[in-house]
Amino acid sequence: MIQIQVWADFECPYSYFQTIVLEKMQENYQDRVEIVWRAFELSPVEGNISPSQSYLSNFEGAKLEPIVADEKLKLLRPKFLTYTWLAQESVYFANSQGLSLKLARALFDAFFLNGLDISNEEVVMQIASQSGMNGQLLRQALDNGELTKHVMADEQEFKIYGFQGLPAMLIGEKDFSPKSFMPINGFKTFDELSAIIRSLNV
Structure with a gap:
């Protein structure tokens, strides 16, 4: 089985697109590919702030x-x-429930x-419940x-691997050493990601 570990941020549009592509990968490859969510917050802030010009241009x-x-x-x-930390923690927990x-x-x-x-706990909990999560366990x-x-460990690993932006992925055979995984930086389309998966003989 091939495992795709993905680091993404909920305010990054390219991370959004990558999540949609990964949903399609899961549909097409089913039990041959496992997706694992890893957390990274691009712009940790307290409260709400106005988007920068560089963010808006992106x-x-x-x-x-x-x-x-x-x-x-x-x-x-x-x-x-x-502040998207609550969302990141919630999705990390959702890994255990598929x-x-x-x-x-x-x-x-x-x-x-x-x-x-999505920094509002009530909003996140409602979305989690609608997605099939057990609210009490979460x-x-x-x-x-x-x-x-x-989540803090995920952010540290992101830095260790030297990723330069989001989304970022590690792709390799499940249960093998992380050192054998292929690092992928930047948004990949379904066709691009499928070609990578095929190169791993899945």
Whole structure:
């Protein structure tokens, strides 16, 4: 089985696109590919801040990607950037229930299509529940602090691998040494990612 570990941020449009592609990979390869969510927050902030000009320029460039038209995504220009740590911890926890991509997609939709505040606990918990998560188990996991340790470790590993931006992926055979995994930086289309998977003889 091939494992794809993906680092992504909920305010990064290219991370959103990569999540959509990974959903399609999961549909097409099913039990031959496992997707594992890894966390990285591009712009950790307290409260809400206005997007920088560089962020907005990046967002406008992302809107030109073919996947936007193909998926009929009606992207809203973000009015604010916020603290996404709660969302990251929740999706990390969803790995254990096989729901990480479903929850990640729902959180991306909430931010980019509906303009919701995904730093708000009530919003995140509602989205998690709608995605099939057990809200009580998620709240317990969030409260005991273990998820925070895992997310911090993910961010440290991102730096160790020397990734320069998001999304970023490690692709290789599950249960093999991480050193054998192929590092991939930047958004990859379904065709590009499929070619990489085929090169690994899946």
